[in-house]
Amino acid sequence: MAEIHLKTLAHSYSANPQSDTEYAIREMDHVWDQGGAYALLGPSGCGKSTLLNIISGLLSPSEGEVLFDGQRVNELSPAERNIAQVFQFPVIYDSMTVFDNLAFPLRNMKVRESKVQKKVLEIAEILELQDVLKNKAKNLTADEKQKVSMGRGLVRDDVSAILFDEPLTVIDPHLKWKLRRKLKQIHEQFNLTMVYVTHDQLEAATFADKIALMYGGQIVQFGTPRELFEKPNHTFVGYFIGSPGMNFIEVKRSESGVEFDGLKVSLDEGLQDFLEQIPSSNLKIGIRPEFVHVSVESITGSYECAVTHVEDLGTYKIVTLDLKGRSLKARLDEDQQVPEHKAYVSFPKQWLKLYVDEYLVEGDSE
Amino acid sequence: MNKQTKKKLGISAYIFFVLLPIYWLLNMSFKSNEEILGTLTLWPENFTFDNYAVIFTDPTWYMGYVNSMLYVTMNMVITLVVALPAAYAFSRYKFTGDKHLFFWLLTNRMAPPAVFLLPFFQLYSSVGLFDTHLAVALAHCLFSVPLAVWILEGFMSGVPREIDETAYIDGYSFHKFFIKIFLPMIGSGIGVTAFFSFMFSWVELLLARTLTSVEAKPIAAIMTRTVGATGIDWGVLSAAGVLTIIPGLLVIWFVRNHVAKGFALGRV
Amino acid sequence: MNKVENNKAWFLVLPVVLLVAFSAVVPLMTVVNYSVQDIFDVNTAYFVGAEWYREILQDPRLQDSLVRQFIFSFFVLLIEIPLGIAVALMMPTKGRGASLCLILLAIPLLIPLNVVGTIWQVFGRTDIGLFGWALTSIGIDYNYASNPIDAWFTVLLMDVWHWTSLVALLCYSGLRAIPDAYYQAASIDRASGWAIFRYIQLPKLQSVLVIGVLLRFMDSFMIYTEPFVLTGGGPGNSTTFLSQTLTQMAIGQFDVGPAAAFSLIYFLIVLLVSWLFFTTISHLDKAK
Numbered sequence: 001m002a003e004i005h006l007k008t009l010a011h012s013y014s015a016n017p018q019s020d021t022e023y024a025i026r027e028m029d030h031v032w033d034q035g036g037a038y039a040l041l042g043p044s045g046c047g048k049s050t051l052l053n054i055i056s057g058l059l060s061p062s063e064g065e066v067l068f069d070g071q072r073v074n075e076l077s078p079a080e081r082n083i084a085q086v087f088q089f090p091v092i093y094d095s096m097t098v099f100d101n102l103a104f105p106l107r108n109m110k111v112r113e114s115k116v117q118k119k120v121l122e123i124a125e126i127l128e129l130q131d132v133l134k135n136k137a138k139n140l141t142a143d144e145k146q147k148v149s150m151g152r153g154l155v156r157d158d159v160s161a162i163l164f165d166e167p168l169t170v171i172d173p174h175l176k177w178k179l180r181r182k183l184k185q186i187h188e189q190f191n192l193t194m195v196y197v198t199h200d201q202l203e204a205a206t207f208a209d210k211i212a213l214m215y216g217g218q219i220v221q222f223g224t225p226r227e228l229f230e231k232p233n234h235t236f237v238g239y240f241i242g243s244p245g246m247n248f249i250e251v252k253r254s255e256s257g258v259e260f261d262g263l264k265v266s267l268d269e270g271l272q273d274f275l276e277q278i279p280s281s282n283l284k285i286g287i288r289p290e291f292v293h294v295s296v297e298s299i300t301g302s303y304e305c306a307v308t309h310v311e312d313l314g315t316y317k318i319v320t321l322d323l324k325g326r327s328l329k330a331r332l333d334e335d336q337q338v339p340e341h342k343a344y345v346s347f348p349k350q351w352l353k354l355y356v357d358e359y360l361v362e363g364d365s366e
Numbered sequence: 367m368n369k370q371t372k373k374k375l376g377i378s379a380y381i382f383f384v385l386l387p388i389y390w391l392l393n394m395s396f397k398s399n400e401e402i403l404g405t406l407t408l409w410p411e412n413f414t415f416d417n418y419a420v421i422f423t424d425p426t427w428y429m430g431y432v433n434s435m436l437y438v439t440m441n442m443v444i445t446l447v448v449a450l451p452a453a454y455a456f457s458r459y460k461f462t463g464d465k466h467l468f469f470w471l472l473t474n475r476m477a478p479p480a481v482f483l484l485p486f487f488q489l490y491s492s493v494g495l496f497d498t499h500l501a502v503a504l505a506h507c508l509f510s511v512p513l514a515v516w517i518l519e520g521f522m523s524g525v526p527r528e529i530d531e532t533a534y535i536d537g538y539s540f541h542k543f544f545i546k547i548f549l550p551m552i553g554s555g556i557g558v559t560a561f562f563s564f565m566f567s568w569v570e571l572l573l574a575r576t577l578t579s580v581e582a583k584p585i586a587a588i589m590t591r592t593v594g595a596t597g598i599d600w601g602v603l604s605a606a607g608v609l610t611i612i613p614g615l616l617v618i619w620f621v622r623n624h625v626a627k628g629f630a631l632g633r634v
Numbered sequence: 635m636n637k638v639e640n641n642k643a644w645f646l647v648l649p650v651v652l653l654v655a656f657s658a659v660v661p662l663m664t665v666v667n668y669s670v671q672d673i674f675d676v677n678t679a680y681f682v683g684a685e686w687y688r689e690i691l692q693d694p695r696l697q698d699s700l701v702r703q704f705i706f707s708f709f710v711l712l713i714e715i716p717l718g719i720a721v722a723l724m725m726p727t728k729g730r731g732a733s734l735c736l737i738l739l740a741i742p743l744l745i746p747l748n749v750v751g752t753i754w755q756v757f758g759r760t761d762i763g764l765f766g767w768a769l770t771s772i773g774i775d776y777n778y779a780s781n782p783i784d785a786w787f788t789v790l791l792m793d794v795w796h797w798t799s800l801v802a803l804l805c806y807s808g809l810r811a812i813p814d815a816y817y818q819a820a821s822i823d824r825a826s827g828w829a830i831f832r833y834i835q836l837p838k839l840q841s842v843l844v845i846g847v848l849l850r851f852m853d854s855f856m857i858y859t860e861p862f863v864l865t866g867g868g869p870g871n872s873t874t875f876l877s878q879t880l881t882q883m884a885i886g887q888f889d890v891g892p893a894a895a896f897s898l899i900y901f902l903i904v905l906l907v908s909w910l911f912f913t914t915i916s917h918l919d920k921a922k
Contacts, residue, residue: 058818079824091819095837104833105823152823369827377724381738387757387795388741390764394756406767448653451646459643467647474658476904478856480877481897484668484884485661508657511650569746571859572881586746600762607749614744618737625736629807630842 002068002082002160002193004032004055009064011050017062024050026217027064032195034069034160037187039208040197043240047217048197049165055195056085056163068160084153085163089170090145092137098124098144099133102151109156123154126186143175147182154190161193168203180207201241213237229288231353233360238286238353244318244329248286248355258283258354261324263303265347271354274361284355291351292330294319295344296337302344310338321345388611395604402600417605430585431609433499434568437582438613440503441567442560445510449559453518454544458527468515475512479572482508487576501577502584506570510563517562520632521555522548555632557624564617568610585610668894686895696896698871699879700903703855706790706875710854711847713794718801718846719839723831725806736806739799751863754792758864778865782872785865789873792860797853801846808842809835844915848908855904876900 011025020026024047032038040048053059054066057078066073073081093101102120111119124130127147132140137148146167153162164183168176184207187194196207204211205225212222213236220234221227232238238246251258253275257267265285267275275283295302305328309320314334321328321343330345332338354361394402395417396410421427455461456468486505487496495501525548533543549556575587589606621628672682690696721739726732742750758778760766769776778788812834820830858877861867867874880900884893 056818056822058821078818078822083822085818085822087815087819089813089815091813091815093833093837095833104825104829108824108826108829149819152819373724374726377721377726377735380721380724381735384738384742384795384799386764387753388745390757391753394762402762406762406764408764444653448649452650455643455646458637459640460637461639461641461643464643467651471650471654473905474654476852476908477658477901478877478880478897478904480856480858480880480884481665481901482658482661483881484890484893485664486657488664489657489661504653504657507653511654515650565743568744569750571746571748572877576885586748589748589752600756603752604756607745607752610746610749611741611744614741615737617744618740622733622737625740625803626732626807626810629803630811631804631807631845 003034003070004161004193004195005065005067005070006030006051006055007065007067009054009061009066011047011054011059011061011063023217025054025061028219030212030219030222032161032193034193035191037184037194037207037209038196039204039211040195040214041199041201041204041211041240042214043199046214048199048214051214052085052163052165052195052197055161056083057081058085082156082158083161083163084150084156084159085165086146086150086153086167088166090142090149092140092145092148094136094138096137097133098129098135098137098140098148101137101148102129102133102155105152105156119155119157123151126154126189127151127182142170143172143179146171146179150183150186154186159192161195164194164196164198166198167196168198176203177206183207201243213240215240230351231360232286235284235286235355235358238288242288242290244289246286246288247292247328248284249323249326249328251283251285252281253283258285260326263324265352266349267352267354268349271361275354275356278356280357282357284358285347286353286355287347287351289318289329289331291348292328293346293348294321294330294332294336294339295346296339298344299346302346304342304344307339307341307343319343391604391607394600395608397601399599399601417601418609420602421605421609427588427606430583430588433578433582434574434584434586434610435613437499437502437506437574437584438564438567440499441506441510442563444503444507445514445563446556446559448507449511449514449518450549453515453522454548456515456519457522458530468519471512471515473512474508475516477508479509479570483572483576486573490577496577497579497581499582502574502582503567505573505577506567509570510566513562513566514559517559517631518552518555521552521628522632524632525551552632554624554628557621558628558631561617561621561625561628564614568614665894665897668890669898672891682891686891687899690892690895690899693892695871695879695883696876696899699874699876702872702874703876706857707851707854709790710793710797711850713790714798714801714850715843715847717794718798719805719843721798721802722805722809723835725802727810736803739802741799742796743799745796747859748863750792750796751860754788754795754860755864758788780869782869785869785873789861789864792864793854793857796860797850801850804842804846805839808839812838840915844912847911847915851911852904852908855907 006028008027008029009025010023010027012023014022017023040051042048050059054061057073057076057080060074068081078085093104096104099120102123103116106116106119120133121130124133127150129144129147129151132144137145140148150162150167153159168179171179180203183194183196186192196204198204198207208225210222210224211228212219213228214220215234215236221232221237223231228237228241232241232246235246235248238248249260251260251265253259254264256264257272258265258275293302298304303323305321305323307319308322308327311318311320316334317332317336317338319330319332319338321330323345328345393408393410396413396415397407398412398414398416401407401410401412456464482505490496490501490505495504529547529551530543533547538547571584571586574584578584578587585606589603669686670681670683672685725735745753757763757765760770760777766776766778775781776784778784816834817830820834825833856877857875858881861873861875862878865873867878880893880896883889883896
């Protein structure tokens with residue numbers, strides 16, 4: 001059983017990194033608790049696979065430490081770390097049967113054959129592979145192959161964490177949810193730490209209790225799917241999570257808050273006080289399309305804007321609005337009235353976020 | 367000793383084994399016959415280019431290289447030109463007799479060249495091709511084409527059909543698609559096919575010698591001249607041998623980046 | 635891949651068919667023709683049926699060289715296939731070292747066969763060759779020109795030197811096609827070096843090894859020039875293989891009829907054995 005602690009960890013593929021951009025992983029400190037189901041989410045090239053390989057031991061970090069239950073494991077090989085990993089493309093031993101595939105790690109550890117039998121059958125049942133045990137692994141379907149590669153981790157009693165590297169890439173869409181549910185079930189049953197790398201936010205949200213969102217070699221936010229959605233603490237999180245992403249508008253300071261193109265946006269007092277203390281002029285306000293209030297009639301505090309596009313997605317509509325030359329998206333439920341040509345939008349205060357130098361700032365009131 | 371060091375030692379030892387006989391030939395080519403037949407020396411004591419001078423000043427010598435190059439090049443060109451469309455047909459279409467035809471082609475690679483010695487001689491004499499470069503090139507095609515079709519078919523099957531269809535939808539004509547899009551995608555395959563065609567044609571002697579007498583005589587056949595009244599002229603023989611290695615080196619140099627991928631012949 | 639039914643594809647294969655027909659079918663017909671006739675001169679020929687075949691099958695020259703040929707090909711495969719795999723496994727996987735290894739290994743493949751013969755003829759001589767000289771100076775009585783065992787040893791060593799690289803390059807290429815994830819998974823599964831070879835590398839090498847075995851069998855079975863230059867088939871007939879026996883018969887003695895019958899039998903043996911190899915290997919795979 002393991003708690004995985006990444007302590008002042010950083011990694012660069014070049015020997016003498018000169019600048020931040022040469023780091024695949026920038027210095028971070030992060031803890032994955034024992035028994036949690038985590039997703040490591042991010043666009044391709046953000047360093048998430050690198051991070052996963054550092055945890056599994058396929059890659060040695062250039063700086064910092066990896067601690068399993070407080071023990072430094074930097075020098076240990078993947079085999080010695082008691083972790084299992086499921087790769088993007090299923091890795092199975094072609095020439096063996098499914099049974100032999102599952103028994104392989106145990107036999108490598110010289111486990112008694114009677115125990116191997118028992119353990120393999122037990123895992124095969126959980127993974128619903130009983131019927132194909134005698135088949136050649138080569139002839140399995142992609143989802144069965146992924147189950148076999150996961151099974152090789154589960155048969156070992158000593159495995160304390162399973163790492164998944166985009167395991168559903170080659171799975172048929174209609175089987176994805178099934179396999180994902182299986183993962184969930186295994187997580188509940190085995191009390192294992194699971195880290196799941198993906199670029200798909202939906203996959204991350206359905207699998208994980210907590211998501212670590214990576215961007216530019218850093219974990220920019222670590223929280224529940226809900227937290228990432230409601231309170232993105234970096235503009236990138238806002239863009240990346242949600243569909244469509246968060247609306248951001250560059251703003252300038254004004255007396256009672258911030259303004260853009262002469263339109264004033266008032267802020268909480270707490271935020272207002274905070275804003276006066278910092279020098280930066282890189283200010284943005286952000287609001288999710290779901291929280292933009294759209295009405296046909298003008299109401300107090302609303303801004304007039306033009307409707308440029310309406311996309312009907314069945315149960316809801318995405319309306320693209322033009323607010324003084326800035327594009328703004330809003331999500332309307334199907335029972336809401338869709339304005340034509342002209343609309344009035346307002347930003348409910350509790351959903352309007354302020355970003356300074358791309359990071360969220362929160363007022364005292366919250 | 368760790369595993370990596372062991373591997374390095376092993377591969378170095380094998381490469382040493384590969385290079386040593388070649389080194390010996392090179393060594394001899396810079397020696398005079400007196401030195402060769404005298405005491406054994408690991409390094410030429412009286413370094414000389416005389417042996418090479420003999421070859422480069424005598425047209426009957428150097429024309430041998432020209433002849434060999436000519437028919438090898440012809441063989442490579444013919445092989446690629448006929449094998450590419452055929453391989454494409456086998457990899458993309460089903461047609462009457464396709465499987466049998468493919469198998470029949472391959473069986474020709476299994477025919478011992480010695481079997482064709484006499485009939486080739488008669489065939490090419492009767493059509494007036496005897497002692498021409500074309501005769502040798504055509505004869506070698508019998509062995510290089512089947513392998514070429516087979517190698518290229520493997521690579522082409524690895525290219526998804528959708529690529530073809532997308533190109534047609536984008537308005538490419540077949541020619542344009544084939545040359546501009548398809549061929550670059552199987553670059554490794556073409557490189558390795560050329561390598562194999564060269565390999566077969568350049569090293570083969572039995573047919574090349576039988577089908578030529580003067581005009582198209584290959585270097586390999588001319589080398590037998592070094593046996594004279596006074597015995598074998600070892601120095602010149604070595605120099606001639608060294609010179610036959612150079613074109614091969616050039617070919618390897620050109621295809622070196624395709625070897626890692628291409629040598630699996632599209633079969634993995 | 636599902637192929638499209640289209641008989642127009644015949645136009646694409648037509649050039650190959652014509653070319654091969656011209657250089658294979660016509661000569662082969664001639665051979666068949668000769669093999670059933672007794673030819674005195676251009677105008678006088680008698681149909682003799684299967685007589686040449688009967689004669690040639692009982693000819694001790696053919697029988698002896700056939701046995702020698704099988705022993706030779708057997709040893710060639712026995713040595714070159716495992717050695718080739720071993721060399722491929724030892725090669726560096728990337729960088730300049732890898733390119734250099736590839737280039738150096740490929741050199742013997744592109745040396746004309748008679749030059750290969752010459753190289754070893756010189757190399758093995760006890761007076762002017764490093765190899766022969768080295769063996770004699772450490773007290774081994776070695777002479778490939780007079781001792782049949784030495785001659786065999788030298789011919790085999792030459793073939794190993796010449797062709798192991800081909801097997802090695804095929805395997806090297808096959809090994810490069812294995813994704814890293816396989817090695818990573820094996821490492822996590824605590825597989826030993828042997829288990830990695832047995833369960834990951836060897837299965838992935840299977841298809842290239844089939845090619846390697848076939849090519850090496852066919853080419854070693856047709857070997858002519860190298861032993862001809864090296865030993866001239868001797869001492870005695872100890873290194874005279876099938877192609878050389880055939881050439882002696884066809885060109886040397888101009889026994890056209892028997893030589894033609896010989897040719898066809900020879901061809902059929904290569905076909906048969908190649909087919910046997912191929913089907914056994916692919917069946918072995920399916921049966922498992």
